[in-house]
Amino acid sequence: MDFPKTGSVIQIQSYKHNGFIHRVWEETVVLKGTSKVVIGGNDRILVKEADGRQWRTREPAICYFDANHWFNTIGMIRSDGIYYYCNLGSPFTWDEEALKYIDYDLDIKVYPDMTYKLLDEDEYEVHRKQMKYPEQIDHILERNVEELISWIHQRKGPFAPQFVEMWYERFLQYRL
Template identity: 70%
Template sequence: MGVPTEGEPIQIHSYKHNGHIHRIWDETTVLKGTQNLVIGGNDRTVVTESDGRTWVTREPAICYFHSQHWFNVIGMLREDGIYYYCNLSSPFIFDGEAVKYIDYDLDIKVFPDMTFHLLDEDEYERHRQIMNYPSAIDQILKANVNQLICWIRQKKGPFAPDFIDTWYERYLTYRHG
């Protein structure tokens, strides 16, 4: 597994458990890249859905991927504060062109006041049966939901008070530097 180069644009590829592509983010600037961690920034990037439809993100976002955790976190900078969208997913890999992971349906949306909602439990249950998620993966994902909730409550990792703002400042230096 390679390491993405800081300042370079990469894509983000989200897959489903059955191997089908789910979503592609066209361009994200690497802000930090190691074997275990990728932090990226993007703004108004084109997103392509599995059916070919495209849309453009509305606000700047900082993306956090870790090779040891079964989730990734996107912090979106909006006028009324930072909103987080957390995907329960496989740990990422980087293959030289894109950060890739398997999206496992469950999501946690976190609001600027740090309240949160677990989303898509019905979709998870449906896909778990259709795609035959192994029970080990089901257990890992449920444990990672709990870990993610602890991180949110403790304001740890990407939820730390200055995390998104600090990385957004770095993103702006690449973007306008």
């Protein structure tokens, strides 16, 4: 299977457990694309919601997707520091159309000082019942929330010092 080529522009699609589309990010530049990791950059891109609403992101961002973990991260570059929005979801797949994953509602917001907050637990409970998430999903997500928090504390992966800045510099090379 081919993976997105460095410098190519891809779409990112998130789905819900029931198979319905949740959200589409229109244009992300691939900065690294392998079977294990996709790192992308974008800035003020169009996002389409399942209900038809559209909006633009407000700042440059570096996205990190890992094939072995049930989470992905978006490092948003703001004037007062880097904020992270972490989605708990299935590992990514790539099918020539888009990078895809299933969004499981839970999110972690990380602030520039590396403090964090778990979000949307109520939404997770509602969807867990509505879409009949298997018990195995609960266990997987529980483990991955713990692992994600461990990465934040250890400043590992996309939380490592200079990770977002380094990949943003690379992203700027493709915007010229």
